[in-house]
Amino acid sequence: MRSFSNVMRSRKSVRSFEKTEVKDALIEKVVEAATFAPTSCNQQLWQFVVVKDSTTKQKLIEEASSSTLISRAPAMIIISYDGWSKKEALQAGAMAVQNMLLAATDLGLGVLAMNSYGDDKKVKRIVGLPRNQVICCFVLLGYPDKRAEAAPIVPRKSVKEVMHKEHFSGHIMPRLSYNPDRWTLKDIINHQRYYCRKTFLGKEMDIMHSLERNLVARELASLKGKVLDILSYDGAYLREFPAVALTTADLCQETAEYSKAAARLTVKVASNMKHIIIEDGDVANAAKDFDAATLIYKLERLPTSFRKDMINMAFRHVKPGGEIIVISRRDNALMLLFLFVIRTLFGDDVRKTGIYSFFGGYKPINKRKTLRLLRSCGWTNVSAKSYFFMPAFFDQALQMLLQYIGSGGSSYLHRVRRENILTKTLSLLLAMQGSRRCLFGSVVVIRGRRKQ
Numbered sequence: 001m002r003s004f005s006n007v008m009r010s011r012k013s014v015r016s017f018e019k020t021e022v023k024d025a026l027i028e029k030v031v032e033a034a035t036f037a038p039t040s041c042n043q044q045l046w047q048f049v050v051v052k053d054s055t056t057k058q059k060l061i062e063e064a065s066s067s068t069l070i071s072r073a074p075a076m077i078i079i080s081y082d083g084w085s086k087k088e089a090l091q092a093g094a095m096a097v098q099n100m101l102l103a104a105t106d107l108g109l110g111v112l113a114m115n116s117y118g119d120d121k122k123v124k125r126i127v128g129l130p131r132n133q134v135i136c137c138f139v140l141l142g143y144p145d146k147r148a149e150a151a152p153i154v155p156r157k158s159v160k161e162v163m164h165k166e167h168f169s170g171h172i173m174p175r176l177s178y179n180p181d182r183w184t185l186k187d188i189i190n191h192q193r194y195y196c197r198k199t200f201l202g203k204e205m206d207i208m209h210s211l212e213r214n215l216v217a218r219e220l221a222s223l224k225g226k227v228l229d230i231l232s233y234d235g236a237y238l239r240e241f242p243a244v245a246l247t248t249a250d251l252c253q254e255t256a257e258y259s260k261a262a263a264r265l266t267v268k269v270a271s272n273m274k275h276i277i278i279e280d281g282d283v284a285n286a287a288k289d290f291d292a293a294t295l296i297y298k299l300e301r302l303p304t305s306f307r308k309d310m311i312n313m314a315f316r317h318v319k320p321g322g323e324i325i326v327i328s329r330r331d332n333a334l335m336l337l338f339l340f341v342i343r344t345l346f347g348d349d350v351r352k353t354g355i356y357s358f359f360g361g362y363k364p365i366n367k368r369k370t371l372r373l374l375r376s377c378g379w380t381n382v383s384a385k386s387y388f389f390m391p392a393f394f395d396q397a398l399q400m401l402l403q404y405i406g407s408g409g410s411s412y413l414h415r416v417r418r419e420n421i422l423t424k425t426l427s428l429l430l431a432m433q434g435s436r437r438c439l440f441g442s443v444v445v446i447r448g449r450r451k452q
């Protein structure tokens with residue numbers, strides 16, 4: 001029998017499952033564990049609706065905008081509690097859920113607590129829950145597949161960091177503003193270290209249109225020899241590199257694991273890749289003979305001073321005659337309007353929209369300032385080309401907004417694509433725009449050379 005400590009320490013969120021059915025007897029054990037949780041005045045006013053039927057799950061996805069994750073789990077349980085007091089309902093529900101997660105882990109099941117379950121009212125209607133119930137969350141159940149088995153336990157904060165004796169004495173992360181200048185490098189590293197990037201290592205988290213990805217592939221196609229990719233992060237672009245000897249540089253080991261995992265999925269370059277960590281604005285021990293350095297959709301996420309550090313670092317590590325390629329979103333009119341609307345509607349916290357929250361802050365760069373920055377760091381022949389007057393990622397942003405509305409504000413991601421007159425018009429406009437160069441585009445490709 002496994003010890004309590006072992007079960008607690010080995011529990012992890014599982015988001016991909018084998019197709020094997022979960023027997024009712026096991027589900028009953030999981031629900032039984034929930035009933036041992038404490039409740040206010042011992043009222044025990046929870047309800048547990050078990051759903052296995054794929055038609056019901058599909059209905060939840062389509063009508064209530066539940067996360068598409070639920071279609072991957074053989075079984076799920078909707079945990080609700082009498083809503084006479086919402087606070088009490090959520091407290092009691094959460095305690096029951098934790099018992100369920102631990103019991104399921106003990107039984108060898110993979111399990112996920114999930115609050116991106118969609119619109120409360122519609123969920124209740126579909127599964128017949130009375131209106132006075134407060135839904136606490138969904139719990140997905142199944143047998144973890146190989147990828148889920150292999151996934152590491154995500155990093156935990158140390159007790160020292162979170163425990164206070166008699167009086168609070170810690171450091172609270174500042175508001176996670178869209179403005180990267182309001183983040184210190186330490187904030188970004190801490191945020192990246194713990195903020196879960198979901199599903200599996202190597203999953204790309206960026207919001208990016210295929211046209212933007214194709215642009216990256218086109219711009220990288222001429223690269224040869226040794227290349228340093230700065231801030232590879234989720235590794236989303238690694239598969240666009242041609243067969244070069246690639247080194248990725250990240251801000252911390254946890255982030256480097258995402259780059260590594262993405263590289264493993266990237267057949268062309270994985271075999272001869274290296275992964276290094278940036279410390280004090282440099283990768284001091286890295287080679288100084290790279291043929292090129294790349295910064296792909298990252299400059300817009302960095303505090304101003306750190307932008308300079310990265311451009312300087314690239315200069316120090318690229319050999320004479322070598323080049324730098326920066327691809328970044330820039331401050332064109334529609335891009336700025338978009339961010340203004342987002343910040344007005346949702347406030348200045350990247351987590352509120354989930355759009356750029358995984359890396360840190362986000363502020364499209366100014367082309368002229370960036371060209372000046374490159375030149376001041378020693379780069380010559382600095383030139384820029386712009387694309388996409390209408391930001392191509394508007395397509396995904398609109399899908400996220402539709403998911404947000406459909407799910408009663410509970411989620412943006414894991415959606416089924418929706419089509420309406422607006423989405424069709426936007427797709428048409430984007431197709432007409434294509435990836436031709438334009439003067440005031442939302443994406444800029446900047447190249448510079450290090451003098452021979």
Ligand SMILES: Cc1cc2nc3c(=O)[nH]c(=O)nc-3n(C[C@H](O)[C@H](O)[C@H](O)COP(=O)(O)O)c2cc1C
Pocket residue numbers: 011012013014015067112113114115116117137153154196198199
């Ligand atoms: C209240 C709550 C809601 C969550 N909702 C989701 C969700 O909607 N989708 C998801 O993939 N994970 C969800 N999670 C799982 C967390 O992402 C996960 O617990 C966290 O990253 C820590 O990882 P671990 O569970 O493996 O320790 C949720 C967790 C909690 C506690």
